Amino acid sequence: MTMNMMPMCKQAQALPNVQLSNIGGGHSHNLLDVFNPRRQKDKVVIVMGATGTGKSKLSIDLATRFPAEIINSDKMQFYEGLDIATNKITPQEQRDVPHHLLGVLDPNVDFSADDFSNVTCLAVDSILNRNRLPIIVGGSNSYIETLVDGYDNMFRSRYDCCFLWVDVSLSVLHSFVSDRVDQMVENGLVEEVREFFDPNADYTKGIRRAIGVPEFDDFFRYGPFLDDETRAGLLERAINEVKDNTCKLACRQLEKIRRLRNKGWSLHQLDATEVFQKRGKESHEAWDRLVSGPSAMIVRQFLYNNKAEVTTNAIRVPVAIETAALAAATY
Structure with missing residues (x-):
């Protein structure tokens, strides 16, 4: 429509x-202003x-x-x-x-x-x-x-x-993204996502779609029942998935920008x-x-x-x- x-x-x-900060009154232009080529x-x-x-x-x-x-x-x-x-x-x-x-x-x-x-x-x-x-x-x-x-x-x-x-450059960016994920883990990423974990959550809605959330599902869901070595392996796999998915996101974003440029x-x-x-x-x-x-x-x-x-x-x-x-x- x-x-x-x-x-x-x-x-x-x-x-x-x-909640929008500092949203004030509406714009003073009317529709005639919008379509006025001289404005x-x-x-x-x-x-x-x-x-x-x-x-x-x-x-x-x-x-x-x-x-x-x-x-x-x-x-x-x-x-x-x-x-x-x-x-x-x-x-x-x-x-x-x-x-x-x-x-x-x-x-x-x-x-x-x-x-x-x-x-x-x-x-x-x-x-x-x-x-x-x-x-x-x-x-x-x-x-x-x-x-x-x-x-x-x-x-x-x-x-x-x-x-x-x-x-x-994607090769340079991918290396940076990998290092950034490691820094995010050091800054408390796993603990932050753990507090947000819900075994009944829908990863297709809201903030749970974010990279860095669904990747840790297996680790949080099954980790408490596993031995230390297996649990560490699950954590490493989750972190690597975050890195891979972030790099894939960067590629998709770049492709989209190039399409917009080609679009004019x-x-x-x-x-x-x-x-x-x-x-x-x-x-x-x-x-x-x-x-x-x-x-x-x-x-x-x-x-x-x-x-x-x-x-x-x-x-x-x-x-x-x-x-x-x-x-x-x-x-």
Whole structure:
């Protein structure tokens, strides 16, 4: 069923078990504004990439250069709980940047791509009404595709989108993902998932679909009845399955991004492979040189490509962040 953007936003308010931070009043534009080709569109930045490539880090880097708020688009990070398993950005890493749709859903409910589109519409409008830049970030590319291209391209009709793609060579990324899973285990992954274990759980619904949950089922279900060696073998197998499934996810995400590019999406590709091949200071320098710095330049050009537009009421975001962006030019 085709539906227009305004009813879609209103529908989002009725979604159960969703708590959106700082959602304010609706957008001031009406439908005539949306379809007016002369009206300057509001601007939205969308950060994409496979799991583990640094999307969250980039979104924070941008939000500290341009006054912005972040909307999570990772479908497993929508849910409360399992912060280690779902690799949620920590409060310290958020650096006081407001985040939306992060850890707000009951773990047992389903949240579809259409639900995401509805609620994200509200969040984007609310952020724009505070004269801030919405940055949508996450690895659930099918959800982003539904948001951007769904409902007869209503989102594109209303918003001008800048797509940033953080890319890493798969061979390098797979090695990093394996090491990251080991670090997650050290940080308490097994204990976290154990507390969440339910022998009657449905692994096709809610947060239990997340990689790192169903893989441990046999270990939790049968481990207490086994000898130490067999139990250790089950644990090792579960951890290896988490690594394998995460690598497979990265491949699927990359394939999806390439399909979107072939579909005509204008994606700014940022190759971060060198960042992952270096360590310490050299890695940080490579990140600034290859990813963070170029992304800031792309966003600055995206926001200020027409200086005359800054004075119009339709460009609320550039008006609010012009000073910050100019200052960032010497960052």
